[in-house]
Amino acid sequence: SQQGEEDPQALSIQEGENATMNCSYKTSINNLQWYRQNSGRGLVHLILIRSNEREKHSGRLRVTLDTSKKSSSLLITASRAADTASYFCATDSSYKLIFGSGTRLLVRP
Amino acid sequence: NAGVTQTPKFQVLKTGQSMTLQCAQDMNHNSMYWYRQDPGMGLRLIYYSASEGTTDKGEVPNGYNVSRLNKREFSLRLESAAPSQTSVYFCASSVVQGAEAFFGQGTRLTVV
Numbered sequence: 001s002q003q004g005e006e007d008p009q010a011l012s013i014q015e016g017e018n019a020t021m022n023c024s025y026k027t028s029i030n031n032l033q034w035y036r037q038n039s040g041r042g043l044v045h046l047i048l049i050r051s052n053e054r055e056k057h058s059g060r061l062r063v064t065l066d067t068s069k070k071s072s073s074l075l076i077t078a079s080r081a082a083d084t085a086s087y088f089c090a091t092d093s094s095y096k097l098i099f100g101s102g103t104r105l106l107v108r109p
Numbered sequence: 110n111a112g113v114t115q116t117p118k119f120q121v122l123k124t125g126q127s128m129t130l131q132c133a134q135d136m137n138h139n140s141m142y143w144y145r146q147d148p149g150m151g152l153r154l155i156y157y158s159a160s161e162g163t164t165d166k167g168e169v170p171n172g173y174n175v176s177r178l179n180k181r182e183f184s185l186r187l188e189s190a191a192p193s194q195t196s197v198y199f200c201a202s203s204v205v206q207g208a209e210a211f212f213g214q215g216t217r218l219t220v221v
Contacts, residue, residue, distance in 0.1 A: 004151075030207055031207060033209065033210075035210075040215075041214060041215070042113075042199060042212035042213055042214045042215055043152070043199070043201075043210075043212045044212070045209045045210060045211070048208075048209055088151055088152070090210075092206075092207035096154060096157060096165075096167065096206070096207070097142065097154070097201075097203075097207060097210055098154060098168070099144070099151045099152040099153075099154075100151050101150055101151040102150075102151050
């Protein structure tokens, strides 16, 4: 089974709202990463948070990591229609990048 | 600077045929990966290469072989294609294992 599991599987919000998606994983990690995938395209790296970090920001993105709960969350603030995509967490465990099943985000104009 | 380039972009195979998916990166990365993505699902790791000269199995290696030809190139071979291998295949690279990965645009493979 996959290391990371995202929740929810799908999310629909209005433009301007915030979007929060969560990722849970099973084993200890070196870092956790978030990626975006537009329909039918390759994945694009968004942000990396190391296991000794608790929170990280990049533009409108905020990522938190709780290693005691083996979970992470990605917050996208002030969402735009262009944020419509699938979002995946990936854990670096034993130096292999293992991906979760993803959250499909729809931002309605 | 092309990043990660995969060829072909699309392929249809008959059951039992063989083929090789090619991947090349021009970022001088040490690590390279092959993933498959089935409809509505995440990526599953097939094989990876931590550095030139090494390859290791990922989550779903059965039915596949890989070759790390040199630092730039990492190919994936299907010896006898099966319908269950119908998927989108992504190649990725990173400067070292576990670092930010850069992805190719994918190869859409259909096995009939």
